Amino acid sequence: MITTDILIIGAGPTGLFAVFEAGLLKMKCHLIDALPQPGGQLTELYPKKPIFDIPGYPEVLAGDLVTNLMEQIKQFEPGFTLGETAETIDKKEDGTFIVTTNKGTKHQAKAIAIAGGLGTFLPRKPLIENIESFEEKGVEYFVKDPEQFRDKKILIAGGGDSALDWSIFLADVAASVTLVHRRNEFRGALDSVEKVQELKTQGKINLMTPAEVVGVHGEDYLTAVDIDKEGEVITLEVDNFIPLFGLTPKLGPIADWGLEIEKNAIKVNNALDYQTNIEGIYAIGDVNTYPGKLKLILCGFHEATLMCQSVYNRINPGKRYVLKYTTVSGIDGFDGTRKQAEKAVVKAIQ
Amino acid sequence: MSDITIKIKDREGVQHSVDAPTDMNMNIMELVRAYELAPEGTIGICGGMAMCASCQCYIESDHELPEKTPDEDAMLWEAFNVKDNSRLGCQIHITEALDGLELELAPEA
Numbered sequence: 201m202i203t204t205d206i207l208i209i210g211a212g213p214t215g216l217f218a219v220f221e222a223g224l225l226k227m228k229c230h231l232i233d234a235l236p237q238p239g240g241q242l243t244e245l246y247p248k249k250p251i252f253d254i255p256g257y258p259e260v261l262a263g264d265l266v267t268n269l270m271e272q273i274k275q276f277e278p279g280f281t282l283g284e285t286a287e288t289i290d291k292k293e294d295g296t297f298i299v300t301t302n303k304g305t306k307h308q309a310k311a312i313a314i315a316g317g318l319g320t321f322l323p324r325k326p327l328i329e330n331i332e333s334f335e336e337k338g339v340e341y342f343v344k345d346p347e348q349f350r351d352k353k354i355l356i357a358g359g360g361d362s363a364l365d366w367s368i369f370l371a372d373v374a375a376s377v378t379l380v381h382r383r384n385e386f387r388g389a390l391d392s393v394e395k396v397q398e399l400k401t402q403g404k405i406n407l408m409t410p411a412e413v414v415g416v417h418g419e420d421y422l423t424a425v426d427i428d429k430e431g432e433v434i435t436l437e438v439d440n441f442i443p444l445f446g447l448t449p450k451l452g453p454i455a456d457w458g459l460e461i462e463k464n465a466i467k468v469n470n471a472l473d474y475q476t477n478i479e480g481i482y483a484i485g486d487v488n489t490y491p492g493k494l495k496l497i498l499c500g501f502h503e504a505t506l507m508c509q510s511v512y513n514r515i516n517p518g519k520r521y522v523l524k525y526t527t528v529s530g531i532d533g534f535d536g537t538r539k540q541a542e543k544a545v546v547k548a549i550q
Numbered sequence: 551m552s553d554i555t556i557k558i559k560d561r562e563g564v565q566h567s568v569d570a571p572t573d574m575n576m577n578i579m580e581l582v583r584a585y586e587l588a589p590e591g592t593i594g595i596c597g598g599m600a601m602c603a604s605c606q607c608y609i610e611s612d613h614e615l616p617e618k619t620p621d622e623d624a625m626l627w628e629a630f631n632v633k634d635n636s637r638l639g640c641q642i643h644i645t646e647a648l649d650g651l652e653l654e655l656a657p658e659a
Contacts, residue, residue, distance in 0.1 A: 245596055318591055324659065327630055359628050387624035445628055446602065448659075449595060464591035 202279060204230035206511055207299055207309035209286045209454070212240025214485030214500030215315035216269040216278075221508040223276030224526070227515070228534065230279035230307060232286050232299070234320040236344055239266035244321060244447060248389075255498060265497075275533025281305050283344050285320050287453045295480060311480050311511040314459075314466060315504070316487040318449035326357065326443045331416055338422025339441050343370075349440055351375045355425055357413050358444035359383065364392040366444065371404045378406040378436065380413055380427060416441065457481075465489035473510030474503045480514065482507045554649035559610075560587045561655050570644045578639035579605035582655065592658050598640035603629035605639035606656035613651050615642060630659040 206222050208215040211233035219229040235244055239262075247263030254260055260268075284301035289312065291297055299307045323341030325331060331339055343349070343366050354374040356367050359381040365388075367379045379396065386393050399405040408429060415426030417435070424437045451464055459476045460467040466483035468474045470490035474482050484507050485500035493499075512521060530540030553569040556578070560566065568585050570576065576584070579594045582605070596602035600621040606629055609615065615637065618626070622641045626632055636656065642648070 241596075245601055246599060249599065318595060324630070359624060381627075383627050385620075385624065385627075387621065387628075445630075448602065448604070449591065451591070464589055 202230055202281070202305070202307045204228050204279065204307065204309050205515060206230075206311050206313055206508070207232070207297065207307050208313045208315055209233075209299070210240060210315035210317055210485070210487065211235075211238040211280065211282070212315060212317045212485065212500075213242060213265060213269060213497050214317075214504050215240070215313070216266070216273055217501050218313055218315060218484065218504035218508060219273040219276050219278045220269075221505045222511070223273065223534065224524070224531070225508055225512045225521070227508065227511065228278075229276070230281070230309070232281045232284060232301060232307070234283070234285045234322075236283045236342065238270065238280065238282070239263070240317050241321070241449075242266050251497070253496065253498065275531065275535050275537050275539070277534045281307065283342070285452060289457050289481075291478070291480070297480065310515045311482065313504070313507055313511075314454060314476075314481065314483040314487055315485045315500070316451070316454060316483075318486055319454075319464075320452040321447035321449050322452070323443070324445040324448050326413065326445060328413060328416055334416050334418060334422045334441075337420065338418060338439060339416065339443070341443060343442065346370060346373050349374045352439035353437060354378070354440045354442065355380060355413070355436065355438045356442045356444060357381070358446075359386050360444070360446065361388040361392060362444040362446075364388040364396050366442065367405055368392065368395050368399065371399050376406065377404070378408060378438070380408045380411045382412050383410045413441065413443070451487075454487075459483070462489050465493075472506075474507050475510065482510070552646075554644065554646060554651075556581065556644075556648065557611075557650070557652040558582065558585075558587055558607075559652075559654040561657060570648075572644055572646050576644050578607065578642045578644065578653070580640075581644060582639060588655060588658075593655075594640060596640075600625045600638055600641055603638060604658070606631070606636055606659075607639050607653045608633055608656060609635045609637055609651070609653050611650065611652040613648055615648075631656050 205227040206229045208231045211231040222229050242262035250259045284303045286299050287302045288300045297312050352374050353376045355378045357380045371377050400407045411427050411429040413425050414428045417424040424435050427434045466488050468483050468488045474484050476483050484503040486495040556570045558566045570581050593604050595604045622638050
């Protein structure tokens with residue numbers, strides 16, 4: 201059982217910044233995210249795109265903002281459960297919550313902050329008959345552990361960065377890599393496209409374009425796929441089929457937690473602390489809604505800050521505290537580090 | 551600059567005729583969101599970067615539209631339920647030339 205003060209569901213920018221604000225109030229955080237890395241949509245969808253409306257940054261790449269947030273919170277030693285989805289929640293008599301993921305990992309926390317953004321990023325599944333029966337039995341929508349594919353015959357489908365990057369990476373791991381895309385052109389970083397070209401020339405990647413996977417076969421486990429190449433259907437023996445057609449967010453199991461939902465978002469008390477209709481469960485960032493809501497990172501940061509103050513009062517009843525400024529007080533990390541402003545020098549000038 | 555009229559058939563098959571401003575640098579995806587013609591969270595997921603195809607629509611009138619950018623073209627090759635008249639709403643900016651445009655929102659995929 202993982203225990204923490206605030207369990208944050210969603211490791212996007214809002215969830216990450218909440219760790220900082222909680223840390224200032226001596227509260228520990230643990231984050232759960234369905235994606236294998238922190239950053240949410242900034243990392244998953246547009247790491248190389250600039251953001252122009254983060255106060256104090258005239259321009260910052262989404263990926264760099266996440267890197268900076270991770271640096272900003274590291275002294276508060278957040279825990280992470282990545283690649284798992286928060287599935288069920290139980291409120292105990294003592295007011296704590298137990299959240300269990302789809303993989304069975306249990307977390308106990310004094311408060312929950314849902315910072316789930318647009319929801320859980322789920323893979324967009326190709327419209328192939330019977331594909332569901334081979335999921336995790338040869339059909340994989342994520343590459344979580346590349347070693348899983350060592351010495352296997354792999355087929356990757358897709359035309360974007362993920363398809364290119366994993367084809368390149370797995371070319372050295374798998375027995376064979378076939379990359380299938382509906383057309384000859386790929387959309388990705390130029391060096392990735394050139395690298396795939398080079399690996400194709402070296403015979404390390406078998407490229408099939410324009411082509412499309414149209415069927416899956418096997419008994420208990422996937423053994424072959426049908427590929428339509430310009431009207432001709434070819435059956436290819438494979439151990440794994442990895443369709444990489446991007447991700448689409450769904451609110452997912454959170455929608456069944458008894459929270460008030462409006463317009464695919466969680467209703468919160470914006471006048472006070474972004475608490476939901478269930479005491480002790482907060483919703484911050486793009487996942488919440490209230491009159492006048494704006495889905496902006498900067499609004500998420502503000503909501504995270506107010507949420508933390510409310511949680512402090514919830515878990516420390518009667519323990520007085522006033523807001524402090526980091527410039528004055530510095531930051532005491534849970535790792536023993538201390539950051540503070542340099543002391544002014546008091547010295548006579550002769 | 552003035553408003554134009556655009557006819558949009560939503561995913562339930564309901565027809566809407568909406569006024570679209572031409573002076574706010576808006577696109578078709580944003581227009582659909584502004585009039586709440588598709589539930590929040592089901593359209594414009596990537597924010598309008600031609601990266602998710604959640605704003606795919608079928609153009610039903612014969613208006614001359616701006617050429618597809620390579621990004622839009624590539625995304626449509628990866629999307630589902632694509633037809634010859636598919637476009638990404640986020641890549642179609644609202645201009646006076648689009649007055650009377652008719653389109654249908656593609657199913658959520």
